[in-house]
Amino acid sequence: MIKVKSNVQAITIKLLIVFSIFFSCTSDDNDSLGGVSIEDFEFIEQEPTVIAADEDTGNYTTCNDDGANATRTSNDLTNPVNVGTIDDRTCYANYKESTIDGITWGIYNITAGSNNQDATNTLQPRMERSLPIANPNVGSYVKFTGDFRILEVGDTGSFDTSGSYIAQAKGQHTGGGGSADPAICLYRAHPVYGTGINADKQVAFDIYAERILVRGGSGSGREVVLLKRVNKNEITSFVMEVGFKEDPNDSSKKIHYCNAIIGNETFNWNIPEPDRGTQSKIRYGAYRVRGGRAQIRWANTEHEKVDK
Ligand code: CA
Numbered sequence: 001m002i003k004v005k006s007n008v009q010a011i012t013i014k015l016l017i018v019f020s021i022f023f024s025c026t027s028d029d030n031d032s033l034g035g036v037s038i039e040d041f042e043f044i045e046q047e048p049t050v051i052a053a054d055e056d057t058g059n060y061t062t063c064n065d066d067g068a069n070a071t072r073t074s075n076d077l078t079n080p081v082n083v084g085t086i087d088d089r090t091c092y093a094n095y096k097e098s099t100i101d102g103i104t105w106g107i108y109n110i111t112a113g114s115n116n117q118d119a120t121n122t123l124q125p126r127m128e129r130s131l132p133i134a135n136p137n138v139g140s141y142v143k144f145t146g147d148f149r150i151l152e153v154g155d156t157g158s159f160d161t162s163g164s165y166i167a168q169a170k171g172q173h174t175g176g177g178g179s180a181d182p183a184i185c186l187y188r189a190h191p192v193y194g195t196g197i198n199a200d201k202q203v204a205f206d207i208y209a210e211r212i213l214v215r216g217g218s219g220s221g222r223e224v225v226l227l228k229r230v231n232k233n234e235i236t237s238f239v240m241e242v243g244f245k246e247d248p249n250d251s252s253k254k255i256h257y258c259n260a261i262i263g264n265e266t267f268n269w270n271i272p273e274p275d276r277g278t279q280s281k282i283r284y285g286a287y288r289v290r291g292g293r294a295q296i297r298w299a300n301t302e303h304e305k306v307d308k
Contacts, residue, residue: 049194049201052233052297054098054107055151060293062111063091072117082106082146083301084129084284091116092293095127103235105149105297108286110164112154112293128285132305133171134243136278138254139308141243144282146301149233150205153189154289163190163208164294165287169242169258169271171279178216184242184271185258186210188288189296192229204231207262215273227260227267235299236263242280243306256280 051057068091069075075094076086081104086095092111097104108127115125134140144167153164168186192204209225212218230236239261247253256274260267271277282303286296 049198049203050233067091067093083303084131087128089117090114090125103299105299108296110286110289112289124288126287128283131282131303133279133281135307137308138246142280143241143304145239147299149297151295153294155191156291161290163188167284170281173215173276215276
């Protein structure tokens with residue numbers, strides 16, 4: 001909303017300034033229009049971007065003492081509000097929570113180079129939660145629902161290495177190829193910067209689906225498709241279902257699907273080579289930050305697993 005609002009405001013301001021100049025030439029009133037001065041509109045244009053109540057702002061240190069977990073699961077809260085098993089691979093922060101307007105949010109903050117669990121310069125930092133795995137029988141699925149807010153994502157200045165994942169579908173396959181624990185479809189948020197005094201501020205995020213083209217695909221073995229834009233700190237509903245179903249065109253075949261609903265917009269996708277798939281599973285949180293810092297919030301999380 002911030003990006004749209006600022007664009008609308010900028011257009012409105014320009015129009016009003018044009019009208020103001022026109023009226024200033026045709027009336028004695030030199031700098032006002034309906035009692036509102038040009039300076040008032042200039043003030044609106046300088047409105048700073050949103051800062052969330054639970055946002056880390058300003059400069060930061062890659063690692064912090066209160067982010068130094070011994071193992072990937074050692075520093076979860078006792079009864080976390082978010083579902084799933086923590087996978088903390090960042091020394092920037094440990095899992096925390098905030099309560100805003102009666103909603104308790106899980107806080108997933110990571111910084112570039114902060115992976116304190118894997119060998120240096122191998123895997124990307126992450127703080128995610130993993131969820132139970134469904135089998136590949138027709139009718140089996142996993143379904144995750146929640147609300148997210150995105151406050152900040154990784155940025156290197158280059159599209160291919162920028163952005164941070166907020167959730168992903170994973171699943172192993174037969175026949176080899178790729179990682180031992182392959183990602184299938186990842187939801188990757190890229191920064192949208194503001195204008196004027198907000199030119200260096202992330203004010204909105206474009207969410208892309210990064211989807212495998214072949215089982216085990218990475219790099220050029222994936223496509224990256226723009227889904228939609230959300231504003232910074234905007235509470236956005238998220239539903240993701242990954243599972244197997246019968247192919248309606250051929251009952252001897254099955255479809256492996258990964259369907260998402262983001263802010264009430266549906267994005268359905270069928271995974272390539274469904275017969276090779278042996279699992280459906282979901283992770284969410286914050287993952288990948290090749291430059292800067294990423295801050296994702298999750299609330300009202302639920303997970304369902306059906307094995308047929
Ligand atoms: Ca940590």
